[in-house]
Amino acid sequence: MDLPNRPCLLAFCRRAPRFEEAFRAELRALGAPLFAFAPGSGTVFGADDEPRDIGPHPELWRIHGAGRAALTVVLLDEKQRVRLRRDAPEAEGTLLAAVREAGRAVCAAPRGIGRRELLLNSLAAALGAAVLQACASARPVDDRKAVSGAPALLEVSLVVNGQRRRLQVEPRLVLLDALRENLGLTGAKKGCDMGQCGACTVIVDGQRVNSCLKLVAQLEGARVTTIEGLVQGGQLHPMQEAFLREDAFQCGYCTPGQILSAIALLQEGKPRDDDEIREGMSGNLCRCGAYPNIVAAIRGVAGRA
Amino acid sequence: MYSYEWPVPGILYGVLVTSNLAKGRITAVDSAAAEKEPGVIAVLTPFNAMKLPGGAKPDTGDRVVQVFQDDQILYSNQPVALAVADTFERALHAAALVRVSAQPLPFTVRMADELHAAFPHDIRNAAGSRPADQLRGDVETALRQAEHKVEAVYETPPETHNPLEPHATLAVWSGDRLTVYDATQGIFGVRKKLAKAFALPPGNVRVITKYVGGGFGCKGSAWSHVVIAALAAKQLGRPVKIALTRPQMFGIVGGRPQTQQKISLAADKDGRLIALRHESISTTSRFDDFIEPAALVSRHQYQCENVETKHRLVRLDIGTPTFMRAPGESSGSFALESAIDELAHELGIDPVDFRLKNYAETDPTEGKPFSSKSLRRCYELGAERFGWQKRTRRPELMLRAGKLVGTGMATASYPANYTKASALARMRPDGTVLVQSGAVDIGGGTYTVMAQVAAETLGVPYEKVRFDLGDTEMPEAPRSGGSTTAASVASAVEAACRALRQKLDAMGGRPRQPVEAFGEVAPSEERKKYALHSFGAQFAEVEVDPDLGMVRVTRLVGAFAAGRILNATLARSQFMGGMVWGIGMALHEHSVYDEKLGRIMTRDLADYHVPSHKDVVIVDPIFIPVEKDEIVDPAGVKGIGEIGITGAAAAIANAVFNATGKRVRALPITPDKLL
Amino acid sequence: MRLFTFQRAASVDEAIASGAGAAFLAGGTNLVDLMKIEVLNPERVLDVSRLDLAKIELREGALQIGALASNTAVAEHGDVRRAAPGLSEALLSGASPQLRNAATVGGNLLQRTRCAYYRDLGTRCNKREAGSGCDALDGWTRMHAILGVSDKCIAAHPSDMCVALYALDATVRVRGPAGEREIPIGELHLLPGDHPEREFSLQPAELITGVRVPIDALAARSRYVKVRDRQSYAFALASCAAAVQVEGGAVQAARFALGGVGTKPWRVPEAERSMQGRPATRETFARAAEIALRGATPRRDNAFKVELAKRTAVRGLMLSAGALS
Ligand SMILES: Cc1cc2nc3c(=O)[nH]c(=O)nc-3n(C[C@H](O)[C@H](O)[C@H](O)COP(=O)(O)OP(=O)(O)OC[C@H]3O[C@@H](n4cnc5c(N)ncnc54)[C@H](O)[C@@H]3O)c2cc1C
Ligand code: FES
């Protein structure tokens, strides 16, 4: 079925809903069409038109995993990407409440640019709330206290590989995810996400740390060096060269962490023997077992330094 | 670029919710709290996930997956829902908020509970299909009459691969075409599974895998999360990526099954083996079959007239185990090579001499000649490198800086597998060459080695050749497992390059237009007439704290013969990696179940120990650079990725015996076992 | 991780003033870890890591160590190595260099157990959720405690540093709304008893400001021995911090504490007294170890710890007494 290239709502109801005039008025205010499906039938409620029969479209039920809850609502954006998908135990009241709430939000906001996004956001928020309301009356909701409302974002500014980077982050964001997902620096790897492997090792203010356990919020003003920051003027860092020379990696996943850890190790003081290198590197696991070559690489650099 | 890292606009983050119960039926999933969180797009569950058009049932030989198509919980930590949000942190938290209600059902994860229902199961793997049981001669009588006997049960625990890169899948739909970036060892297997699930022609599914952060077998199959990522992306109409958390690596994506192996071994007074029985029981899940072929090694390792091997499977309520570095040979060689050591000790014969006395010149089971076998040379080289001659036989207190020192050795072996593979070679007018094959590089250096093979075959400088892999748009290659990649892909690359060379020669040199040639190879009939294995000898030295039971492997020397070595540096690293795994297997690794919960409790890298830097002192692999073998495959290459672990655990356990007089027959050898 | 409010304390006073109901964040290696897996779920996190509490000095016959001194800084400090080598060894035997760089003394004192059940929301745990039950009791107990256990909790105390501080008779300095006080370290950690969820004797908003380690000839002889499943980067199966002073072949004074085996670091004064005046031999130490382990209640998987702890104690005592090379 062809969906319009503007935001629209899909509702899959286990029993055919009775949408009344009041509902259509709400939809009109909103300006987003509603495609309502019940087993064996499909109707589109436009803003102005009379309801129009469009057939049952079983493929949409399948794609959106509908049919097992009394109501499944899906909010699509103009590119027909799902912005929200929710199941609810009751159809008509929920939908009406959601559409009404969204309509109000849209009307209250100034018209003009960004209306499409506004519409989508309002609809998403309202649908979410209405469905939750419906769920709450149907069954007990989890009693955990969730932080309500939009999260307060923190402004943090870091110097990453010599460049000042400003981030707006939730307080729960850790440095590793900030580097990989927010800044696109995927050199630091996630092996365990709990301090147990060392793949995420980076250097913060001169010290190697596990970036998976460092809240970005805590790092205002910190200087962070990742593997991406080692190459200077197209020249590999001597430790990188040593790793290449000694074939000190196999799959390469632990390698950025090993290299940064090794650089820090040598900055901390010269290891007296191989066993000191091993002990000093013990926070970096290598599942491929490249250890002897890693130690050789570090020994080589230490020897020349 | 590892699979989770491909930049894709509008990506959504999926985090799996997994079951706490080991068995049951899901009655409800409460996602209300999760959905209330900012940025949460959806929570997919068995109650709202789309039905897969092609169903969830796998083709034969493929893994059974749990992808929200029914309400069953079949093992602890099984995926039961997926939280999807616009950032990872949000999805992770949403996943934690999802409440799953389920009706529990009785279960067991204890091998002992199900031994009564053990059943024979054939062995099917990269080397073909073999019967579960095999008997030659009269083992019973030989055992009864023997003067020197060892009969013991050896146990290897369940283990978990834990590649450092967690499994990850990124799925992008464009209409009815699906592109998946997956951390896999076999892109064509992933394609097949997804095409089946979504009822698409295979050509509509493209799988891309440029780098994999370690595989070791667990990434050899397309597990649940792969299908779930594609399902979520389809249902939500947006690209979705899922990475397993470290605790989710325990159960969903396989592991080495537990084995219990009984070995009965007898020799005459001259130290000739007269009977060998190896009975292995391994575990699998209720819903899928994986057999750890642990007794296979006893079919080929030593000359003996009376040999019986048996394989039994036991079903438990666990996730399906799978191939893990040298499946069968690693666990099996621990049992066999420990027993051999026990018997050698009892006979008062040096362990190397004992093995030489029972050297198999032809394959003892089928009487076939070996395509090549240089094990004798491996014993020699290894013993010399290690300084085996200096060894004292009796386990007696040999102290060095307050530690007991002991040495031990074992034989290593692994089948030389080889399967169908293809490659494409193209030369451009500027003389540069691009060679492609849909293999993956899981850390073995496929990129480098294949470029090198191509350069050599074509007679062009290495710098002119680029080898590319990891895309189902390329010619098909086998999954990177069972040590097949080097042999198969190298042969295909050689074939393609030879064909290209011919074309070029016919054209008289450098082409004006790009010229390409295709090469395909498959196992020959000739191969079937031979026994095909790599061999090696492992020598270990350990230090044991006499009071505290801590063991340190101070030296591990392995001498290997594995056909033609394509790249000495990379080969050394592969052998070394396998040997380090041997240290882990011997001393550390154990996925421990809480039997009452049916749940693995060593669910992270702090509780599931793998060797750290400090546990690996001297690991010294040496190898015969060219073991000539024209049978095994056109390139004359035997795999090298797995043999390094075989025999290693036994060599270490034998060294511990030599140091302490204590024979540990259940791995891992942790301090408590030596008190 | 749940959403929370993040604040940074500009001063110790400010930290205390707004500390009630908040979790103090130092190195984060334990707190952030546990927040990620939603075992700890503070609504407010108060960053104290920039407070001026990182000094390490030898003053008034004691090592005065600021609560925010990193584990690395303490372990590497010259005075610590000289005056209390056992403390340095204990710290260096813990975690990894990266973690020790971030980890602080205060955070180490309050680090939570590594009990696999405590860390797994799919199981029941009285410490994590009061009164919910304990799946460890009849579960996989290899890493669990044999001393100080109750029928509600057998979680082992994980810290190495604390074991040394116990043996060294350290005191913990804290400041709270009611002012400053010193807590003998043995009273900082609570036994699980009927309330394993109560772990520390701290009052709300009390901030650890430092640790005081009295320095004497005994402390200078302190050593640390740790037995674990791999050579590094693993928690203790058993450990011992010991300090023995020998004169003319006889034990003048001796103290030792055990790690990895108790629900808190374990010290038994009677065991220490038993060595007084006896020859500094294996037999003397073995008897002390025997006494220390009296009353151990092992379970299926950790029965070995009784013997292992004794041997570890003997090793520690021998080492400190100089009876081993
Ligand atoms: C993989 C891994 C392995 C480890 N191995 C070992 C080991 O072998 N041996 C070992 O001993 N430890 C080990 N640790 C634990 C490590 O030592 C602790 O995580 C660390 O010491 C905690 O210090 P922190 O500053 O990071 O504390 P945080 O995580 O910041 O805080 C921990 C707790 O202390 C509280 N807190 C912190 N500072 C103060 C203060 N000044 N006043 C009051 N409350 C405060 C916090 O609120 C929180 O409850 C390991 C940790 C990991 C992740
Ligand atoms: S990802 Fe940070 S230590 Fe493993």
Ligand code: FES
């Ligand atoms: S190279 Fe693969 S984990 Fe180290």
